[in-house]
Amino acid sequence: MFDITLAHNKTKGADMINRLQGKNPFFSCVIGVTETAKISGISAAGENPEITDYTPPADVELLQLGKCKCIPGVPITPDGIPTPALITMSALDLASIPTLAVNAGLRIKPHVPFVDVGGSPGNDIRTGKALKNAKEVMTRAQILGENLSKTVDYLVVGESIPGGTTTALSVLLAMGVDAKGKVSSSMPLNPHELKTKTAEAALKAAGVKFGEFIESPIKAVSTVGDPMQPAAAGLILGAAKNVPVILAGGTQMAAVLAVVTALNPDVLENVAIGTTRWIIQDETADLTGLVSQIADIPVLAADLDFTKTTLDGLKAYEQGVVKEGVGCGGASIAAILKSNGKITKDVLLQEIEINYKVLVS
Amino acid sequence: MFDITLAHNKTKGADMINRLQGKNPFFSCVIGVTETAKISGISAAGENPEITDYTPPADVELLQLGKCKCIPGVPITPDGIPTPALITMSALDLASIPTLAVNAGLRIKPHVPFVDVGGSPGNDIRTGKALKNAKEVMTRAQILGENLSKTVDYLVVGESIPGGTTTALSVLLAMGVDAKGKVSSSMPLNPHELKTKTAEAALKAAGVKFGEFIESPIKAVSTVGDPMQPAAAGLILGAAKNVPVILAGGTQMAAVLAVVTALNPDVLENVAIGTTRWIIQDETADLTGLVSQIADIPVLAADLDFTKTTLDGLKAYEQGVVKEGVGCGGASIAAILKSNGKITKDVLLQEIEINYKVLVS
Numbered sequence: 001m002f003d004i005t006l007a008h009n010k011t012k013g014a015d016m017i018n019r020l021q022g023k024n025p026f027f028s029c030v031i032g033v034t035e036t037a038k039i040s041g042i043s044a045a046g047e048n049p050e051i052t053d054y055t056p057p058a059d060v061e062l063l064q065l066g067k068c069k070c071i072p073g074v075p076i077t078p079d080g081i082p083t084p085a086l087i088t089m090s091a092l093d094l095a096s097i098p099t100l101a102v103n104a105g106l107r108i109k110p111h112v113p114f115v116d117v118g119g120s121p122g123n124d125i126r127t128g129k130a131l132k133n134a135k136e137v138m139t140r141a142q143i144l145g146e147n148l149s150k151t152v153d154y155l156v157v158g159e160s161i162p163g164g165t166t167t168a169l170s171v172l173l174a175m176g177v178d179a180k181g182k183v184s185s186s187m188p189l190n191p192h193e194l195k196t197k198t199a200e201a202a203l204k205a206a207g208v209k210f211g212e213f214i215e216s217p218i219k220a221v222s223t224v225g226d227p228m229q230p231a232a233a234g235l236i237l238g239a240a241k242n243v244p245v246i247l248a249g250g251t252q253m254a255a256v257l258a259v260v261t262a263l264n265p266d267v268l269e270n271v272a273i274g275t276t277r278w279i280i281q282d283e284t285a286d287l288t289g290l291v292s293q294i295a296d297i298p299v300l301a302a303d304l305d306f307t308k309t310t311l312d313g314l315k316a317y318e319q320g321v322v323k324e325g326v327g328c329g330g331a332s333i334a335a336i337l338k339s340n341g342k343i344t345k346d347v348l349l350q351e352i353e354i355n356y357k358v359l360v361s
Numbered sequence: 362m363f364d365i366t367l368a369h370n371k372t373k374g375a376d377m378i379n380r381l382q383g384k385n386p387f388f389s390c391v392i393g394v395t396e397t398a399k400i401s402g403i404s405a406a407g408e409n410p411e412i413t414d415y416t417p418p419a420d421v422e423l424l425q426l427g428k429c430k431c432i433p434g435v436p437i438t439p440d441g442i443p444t445p446a447l448i449t450m451s452a453l454d455l456a457s458i459p460t461l462a463v464n465a466g467l468r469i470k471p472h473v474p475f476v477d478v479g480g481s482p483g484n485d486i487r488t489g490k491a492l493k494n495a496k497e498v499m500t501r502a503q504i505l506g507e508n509l510s511k512t513v514d515y516l517v518v519g520e521s522i523p524g525g526t527t528t529a530l531s532v533l534l535a536m537g538v539d540a541k542g543k544v545s546s547s548m549p550l551n552p553h554e555l556k557t558k559t560a561e562a563a564l565k566a567a568g569v570k571f572g573e574f575i576e577s578p579i580k581a582v583s584t585v586g587d588p589m590q591p592a593a594a595g596l597i598l599g600a601a602k603n604v605p606v607i608l609a610g611g612t613q614m615a616a617v618l619a620v621v622t623a624l625n626p627d628v629l630e631n632v633a634i635g636t637t638r639w640i641i642q643d644e645t646a647d648l649t650g651l652v653s654q655i656a657d658i659p660v661l662a663a664d665l666d667f668t669k670t671t672l673d674g675l676k677a678y679e680q681g682v683v684k685e686g687v688g689c690g691g692a693s694i695a696a697i698l699k700s701n702g703k704i705t706k707d708v709l710l711q712e713i714e715i716n717y718k719v720l721v722s
Contacts, residue, residue, distance in 0.1 A: 100508055113477065116470070
């Protein structure tokens with residue numbers, strides 16, 4: 001009926017779609033940066049490692065202004081493929097979905113309003129000391145989530161944090177999830193070996209064994225995580241007590257889900273993951289395999305389809321580049337459901353192509 | 362019917378009450394600080410001038426946490442009278458009204474989530490160079506207001522900025538409003554002479570004549586205003602295009618109204634001022650006289666009544682101390698209307714007394 005695939009836990013997924021259909025969503029994008037992202041070869045969320053500090057603020061500028069201010073053009077991969085924020089922006093605009101960025105830890109501030117939850121940029125996880133004040137960040141984000149839940153029908157929580165699948169991997173390992181070789185990458189050749197080596201170095205530096213922090217999510221993110229994780233988890237914990245929440249992302253959201261599940265499994269009835277078809281079809285990763293180890297929640301996938309486009313930077317998405325980010329899957333799902341299906345994958349592609357031509361060419 | 366007085370423009374006021382009754386409000390509190398507040402004798406929003414930097418963050422901590430974190434106890438006047446945030450907090454809690462602080466320019470950050478709109482603390486207006494980037498702050502706040510208006514029934518905009526009636530006076534004079542001797546004070550003896558002297562020194566330093574900036578509100582706030590003004594005005598301009606907005610405050614909101622009116626009078630149909638009975642009855646000031654010079658909008662007043670209390674710090678409100686602040690009048694109106702009148706002035710006082718006993722004694 002809708003251009004949304006029930007990718008995992010189909011009964012619960014169909015139920016969630018029924019609950020959200022025609023309702024009024026709010027899209028929050030949790031942004032942060034880390035030194036982990038600057039390890040050579042880890043992240044493609046920027047033309048080069050140093051510029052990853054600019055990618056998250058540029059992404060939320062794109063959502064709010066329709067253009068970036070802190071960089072010229074839009075964020076691109078080293079191969080020149082544009083940010084998935086193009087998709088998110090198109091979906092939010094089409095369905096008139098309100099949005100607000102949450103700064104979980106940035107070096108460069110966006111030129112748009114953002115919520116400060118007291119976070120700082122993350123250290124290189126290979127120090128074993130990733131975050132300073134994860135608990136405080138989570139507590140403040142939780143207050144934000146509680147307040148938003150009193151006024152929105154449901155919340156969509158996206159993220160933009162370069163290197164986030166590597167910090168997801170290390171947190172998942174610390175929390176006892178068999179995640180090696182299962183996290184996605186924005187690159188077509190998923191550098192699993194480098195990610196695993198980095199995550200293992202992080203665990204070793206922190207003196208943490210596989211699964212040792214299964215009941216200590218704050219310790220997991222504080223030692224080997226990234227600032228997006230406690231901020232997103234807090235937001236979800238605060239909001240999902242009252243309203244449904246879509247965790248909009250790929251395997252990075254599996255780490256957030258692990259944190260939420262360890263702290264308050266009661267909210268999971270209100271939680272689903274919303275991602276893209278490209279993540280589900282990614283043979284180099286296994287999102288549903290990760291989710292099924294953590295919690296009994298559904299995974300929905302926006303059936304985004306760029307096979308018919310003539311634009312090279314979008315075609316690349318069908319060749320396994322980027323795949324997800326800036327909550328583009330969840331935002332697309334929210335746009336489809338808010339419009340009761342009037343927004344289809346074809347309508348989305350048309351809008352994305354228009355924005356691409358203005359912003360990228 | 363409700364414990365709300367139609368204090369000015371009664372027909373429009375009654376119409377606004379009809380529109381808001383039973384609806385779901387969102388309370389935002391715009392906070393900032395200035396060097397103007399540190400002029401001896403200008404502000405009672407803190408035990409001494411230097412501590413005024415802590416009052417606004419402490420106020421919003423109180424709203425979100427039920428206690429302050431950046432200071433011990435709660436903000437008090439030099440005479441020990443507690444902050445009106447006690448009233449705001451009680452009203453928001455009783456009616457389960459969501460809230461979010463907006464940082465328009467602070468030295469001390471609150472230990473709760475807040476929206477950053479790129480502002481900085483205000484200079485002493487006697488320099489004639491009050492604000493650096495008022496236009497950018499207003500633009501960002503407007504984006505926030507637009508986004509919130511897509512999810513809330515209506516917005517209540519409060520403020521906490523020490524010294525704000527003096528910066529309101531100077532902006533009103535620059536914009537051609539006869540405001541001398543008409544702005545309120547949190548002190549029982551309104552220091553009009555000092556305020557007028559300060560405002561006139563500001564206008565002189567900026568080389569601005571009375572009314573010279575009637576069509577240049579950005580210049581007015583940039584030269585002789587405070588950071589709350591462009592942030593609140595932006596929020597209102599963004600939201601009131603789509604939903605009703607209550608400007609929650611006393612004569613400080615007259616300056617904000619002047620800015621909004623100069624920039625987009627079309628939104629005024631959605632605008633009302635919401636304040637307290639104490640402001641309306643203040644014989645040392647004239648809010649409705651100011652409003653009637655600016656725009657044809659209603660003024661509503663929460664009929665707060667502390668005559669029966671036995672608590673000294675609350676009794677003082679009936680003797681002309683504090684009177685308004687942190688949007689306490691507008692928050693009370695929103696609580697009364699959300700509850701369809703179940704929340705009365707007596708219910709409010711009872712809750713305020715409970716919170717007073719926990720926090721002040």
